[in-house]
């Protein structure tokens with residue numbers, strides 16, 4: 001291992017060689033700073049400093065300062081212990097009612113990230129004009145001034161030529177300061193092309209809740225009051241939302257509720273559950289249909305929410321149609337239609353044939369789950385829904401919450417509490433004719449085309465199709481992209497078939513990447529800008545829900561920025577705006593100057609003031625006592641800053657019953673809301689809903705299109721050639737894929753059940769391994785129709801026979817001396833996305849990563 005690290009060190013030194021020659025004075029400063037980081041342990045921090053920060057009090061050496069973690073999408077409020085300007089420890093912020101002082105294992109890796117000696121330290125520019133994976137970019141250091149002047153010149157060139165729609169902004173991890181750069185800057189320059197990462201996250205998860213209960217967002221779950229928790233392809237103790245909170249209360253949840261986990265792999269949560277249902281990948285919808293069927297046949301639906309037959313006699317008899325007139329619904333719409341169109345024939349035996357589970361287990365889970373109503377959660381994660389037909393699986397799994405009356409109920413599934421942050425000032429008055437014209441062009445990701453309905457919140461063409469933007473760029477369809485800025489994203493690693501992104505990014509003549517580390521995406525950039533770390537160096541805020549509350553938690557620079565890092569969403573756009581102003585285009589700067597400090601009434605005069613004032617502007621309703629609307633009350637900005645977090649009022653249970661944002665205001669088993677959206681999309685394209693569904697690879701026809709229903713999985717690869725279904729999963733230690741240069745990631749990798757420290761393993765059931773002659777430790781190649789990777793075989797009973805499971809996160813060929821085996825050349829382990837084809841759940845725009853492909857495994 002040491003040899004490998006030394007080898008990579010020399011590659012990194014090569015990567016920075018020109019920078020050493022051209023920036024001697026900076027190197028002096030940087031090496032001094034790096035020295036301090038190394039004193040803290042560098043790649044292997046010692047725990048001495050951390051010991052000093054033990055206990056609850058601030059102690060004599062330093063102080064706890066509030067901030068926020070974005071190591072995953074839980075967005076926990078944190079406190080950082082700072083000694084002499086050094087961050088040495090993180091813990092949960094006890095002031096948050098969402099994560100209630102809790103943290104998770106991966107939060108601590110933030111310390112290794114911020115002091116990572118392989119961070120981008122200063123702006124750099126590419127000197128090799130050729131772009132490609134095998135082309136060393138030959139980056140050299142430049143000043144911020146040179147970097148910003150170059151960027152401004154490129155943008156002005158587009159404006160001069162009336163080509164502003166050829167500008168693109170790509171967004172990865174963001175805070176709610178995002179609109180400064182993502183929305184306002186893109187609009188004022190004059191482009192429609194602000195492309196977020198959302199569709200590679202879990203958008204299909206939102207599809208089911210929206211088209212049943214009118215809620216397009218992630219849910220929170222009242223686990224401590226639940227009596228049954230049925231979890232679909234989510235791993236709340238490792239990698240879903242509110243990992244800190246659920247880890248803290250899971251003991252109580254287990255005491256009060258039965259827990260069943262549906263997933264082909266034994267996850268961290270499944271290992272502690274009462275039932276593990278190792279479903280055949282892609283067959284979750286069959287299981288959900290059988291559970292719904294059983295609940296209705298057994299008369300276990302929650303009558304207070306759904307209603308009942310007028311005469312009290314249960315007519316849900318297997319195979320028999322029911323007269324709609326005989327049922328009086330309360331807070332739902334279309335339960336009998338749902339039965340007649342979908343459920344009446346979906347008995348447990350039917351589901352057992354498809355899911356590979358036994359009829360006994362399916363019946364037992366269905367009955368126990370139904371008996372627990374209304375405190376019976378159906379928790380829908382990414383597993384069953386980030387699939388080609390996942391939108392409908394999202395609907396049918398979530399619809400179980402309607403049957404059991406768990407929606408908006410104690411011990412059930414909850415929406416978001418109210419919060420009162422403000423939008424930034426509107427950009428309209430600062431958009432000139434060039435901008436208005438440019439903005440009208442079609443977006444590069446093709447949303448809204450016939451084959452991409454992408455229906456966010458009932459509006460066709462409103463959801464992003466992140467991964468398809470690569471094809472838009474490659475094919476110059478609808479137009480070429482000439483200038484692009486991206487921040488905290490790594491689409492060349494984190495999207496299915498990332499090789500397409502390598503070719504697409506190579507095609508963009510001028511690409512800027514704002515990033516903490518030189519990632520696969522950075523390799524194709526013309527300018528690299530060093531980004532501030534979200535937890536330690538940035539002003540910002542995020543919102544999150546959990547535990548029946550919503551919090552708005554602040555990020556603040558708890559230490560001075562390392563090296564020359566600047567804040568992506570505020571400081572950098574301000575600096576670009578200044579440069580555009582120098583070139584005669586003042587609109588962006590004029591707009592930013594309207595973000596006035598609410599305390600002093602002053603307009604910002606520099607990037608640092610802008611970063612702070614814009615945050616105070618957005619959060620004023622939370623900290624200004626004169627503007628208080630609800631939740632925690634503060635005496636002013638400093639009071640809020642010290643606490644670090646605002647908490648909402650507690651959750652108002654059952655307030656949305658018959659007051660949902662659906663067409664009928666009810667929980668829709670027959671979705672009038674989806675019907676309207678699909679018909680609108682069909683009408684726009686002069687065709688029928690059936691034609692749209694066929695074009696988009698769905699099986700539903702007629703009225704089935706508007707109900708939660710089962711669709712067969714759509715998986716690439718012929719079974720004879722590719723005998724295993726590939727199962728991708730996430731790690732307890734992946735900080736959104738940015739853990740790859742942290743030693744602790746590898747030291748503790750076996751926190752993920754079945755995984756091994758300092759290795760990248762594919763988990764294969766011993767029954768299968770014997771058949772193909774594999775043993776633990778064998779080097780293997782896994783191949784799908786769209787790519788191949790190499791890694792290590794691990795025989796493990798915790799994976800369903802016929803599948804192979806591998807954790808996402810390794811396989812970087814850049815990012816740092818530890819992340820790659822040989823920086824710029826040889827990956828460490830394999831990137832799961834190399835196996836996964838670029839396919840979509842076209843109704844939500846989501847990228848597919850589950851039940852996506854079959855693979856074959858060979859010894860190498």
Ligand code: SF4
Nearest residue numbers: 069071075076104107
């Ligand atoms: S990594 Fe996620 S769960 Fe852990 S502290 Fe950070 S935001 Fe919270």
